[in-house]
Amino acid sequence: MGDNNASCRICGQFVLQVPGWTSIVPSYWSMRATWRPEHEFFHGPLHFSCLTGWEHLEPFQKELKEILTGRGREITVEVGSAEHTVSQPGLYFSELLYANEECSIHRNTSYDEWLVLTAKGPWFTLRPKHLKALTEGRPVRDGGDGERIVLPADPAPGIETAALPDLLDSLGVRSRYPGVVELGEAVFEFWGYYPRKRILEYGVTADLPLPDSVVDFLAEYARRYEPTSFEEFDEFEDDDDM
Ligand SMILES: [Zn+2]
Numbered sequence: 135m136g137d138n139n140a141s142c143r144i145c146g147q148f149v150l151q152v153p154g155w156t157s158i159v160p161s162y163w164s165m166r167a168t169w170r171p172e173h174e175f176f177h178g179p180l181h182f183s184c185l186t187g188w189e190h191l192e193p194f195q196k197e198l199k200e201i202l203t204g205r206g207r208e209i210t211v212e213v214g215s216a217e218h219t220v221s222q223p224g225l226y227f228s229e230l231l232y233a234n235e236e237c238s239i240h241r242n243t244s245y246d247e248w249l250v251l252t253a254k255g256p257w258f259t260l261r262p263k264h265l266k267a268l269t270e271g272r273p274v275r276d277g278g279d280g281e282r283i284v285l286p287a288d289p290a291p292g293i294e295t296a297a298l299p300d301l302l303d304s305l306g307v308r309s310r311y312p313g314v315v316e317l318g319e320a321v322f323e324f325w326g327y328y329p330r331k332r333i334l335e336y337g338v339t340a341d342l343p344l345p346d347s348v349v350d351f352l353a354e355y356a357r358r359y360e361p362t363s364f365e366e367f368d369e370f371e372d373d374d375d376m
Contacts, residue, residue: 140283143176144184147307148286152298152320153277154258154342155311156181163201164222166209169193174211181310185255195255202249202257203227203240225249232351239348246362250348258342265356268349273318273341280325285332298322298338314340 142149149156158179159165167176169190176194185191200207204224211218227240227249240249248260264274290296290304298320302308314320320340327334344352 140179140286142181142184142310143178144180144188145310147181147310148305149179149181149310150283150302150305150307150338151179151281152311152314152338153340154256154318155183155314155340157257159198162223164209164220165197165201166211168197174213181307182256183310183312188255191255195251198257199251201225202251203230231355232348234347237345237348239351242362244362248352250344252345256343258344260342260352262361264342265352265359268353269356271353274344275339275341277339278323278337280335280337282333282335285334288329288332289327289334293327293334294324296322296324313343318343 159177161177165176202225206224209222226243228243229241232239237252246262250258299315318340323337325335
């Protein structure tokens with residue numbers, strides 16, 4: 135199980151953050167666990183593979199969509215017998231660009247960012263450099279930022295040079311990342327390990343498993359969209375590191 139902050143809120147197992155295979159619902163979203171009357175809010179990390187088969191997927195997605203595509207709202211929650219009003223943020227992915235039975239694509243109305251919500255549960259946020267990759271027929275590669283996490287146990291020897299599948303094996307959670315290696319050519323980078331507190335610093339880069347229809351739509355869309363922010367447009371034009 136490990137550190138509570140690193141346990142999947144659905145299966146309870148350790149979550150190593152891998153772009154495209156996991157995510158985090160931050161507490162400031164104030165996402166209501168509408169399916170669980172005794173616990174008012176849902177936040178924390180999760181494996182997308184757990185979300186896909188989850189019995190509460192539908193109400194989870196409904197809440198997630200309200201927050202991500204909304205402009206913020208006041209919600210009333212009952213704590214004990216008292217009612218409290220909570221301001222829920224909206225993330226402004228408010229412009230629906232495309233939808234079919236497997237996904238929807240939303241554009242942020244303030245920034246050059248796009249949101250992909252999939253019917254199976256996983257969601258992805260894309261930036262101009264990701265769209266650029268699609269126009270060039272490349273996969274959307276994400277990650278590489280430093281993560282810092284408390285491991286549930288000391289890792290197997292050799293973590294400095296471990297490949298991602300071996301690391302996931304040694305943590306006992308490989309089955310929660312189906313297809314991550316085959317699909318994403320995911321790369322694990324060891325940055326540091328502090329045994330006394332079992333803190334691992336690492337980066338993972340992986341190809342996002344976007345549905346084919348998303349790839350097709352965005353590759354075409356990226357050629358003609360007008361940027362909201364010209365700073366981001368520079369990134370679109372100049373970024374060649376992906
Ligand atoms: Zn899980």
